[in-house]
Amino acid sequence: MSQSAKEDKRFKIAHREALIGCGLAVFNIIWWYGFAYGFGSKSPDEYTFILGFPAWFFYSCIVGFIVMVILVWGVVKFALVEVSFGDEEDESDEVKSA
Numbered sequence: 001m002s003q004s005a006k007e008d009k010r011f012k013i014a015h016r017e018a019l020i021g022c023g024l025a026v027f028n029i030i031w032w033y034g035f036a037y038g039f040g041s042k043s044p045d046e047y048t049f050i051l052g053f054p055a056w057f058f059y060s061c062i063v064g065f066i067v068m069v070i071l072v073w074g075v076v077k078f079a080l081v082e083v084s085f086g087d088e089e090d091e092s093d094e095v096k097s098a
Contacts, residue, residue: 013083014083017081020075020079024068024071024072027068028068031067032061032064033060034060035064036056038056039054039055039056040056040057040060
C-alpha cells in the first residue's frame with residue numbers, strides 16, 4: 001500500500017463503516033442468542049405464546065428482524081457517508097481540463 005493510500009480519508013471512512021457493520025452483526029447475534037436461548041431453554045410445556053409463536057421465537061426472530069431493519073436503516077441514513085470511488089487527484093485533473 002502506498003503512502004498516499006494510507007493517508008486517503010476514504011480508507012478511514014471505510015474502516016469506520018466496517019466497524020459499524022460488524023457492531024450491528026454482533027448486536028444481532030447477541031439479541032438472537034439471548035432471546036432464543038433465554039426464553040427457549042425451558043420445557044416446551046412452559047412456553048408462552050405471542051401471536052401463535054413461542055415467545056423465544058417471536059422476540060428473537062420476528063422482533064429481532066424488525067429491530068435490525070430499523071437499526072440498519074438508521075445507520076445507512078445517518079452514519080454512512082457517500083464516498084467517491086475515483087482517485088481524488090483524477091477528479092481535480094478533470095475539473096482543470098473542463
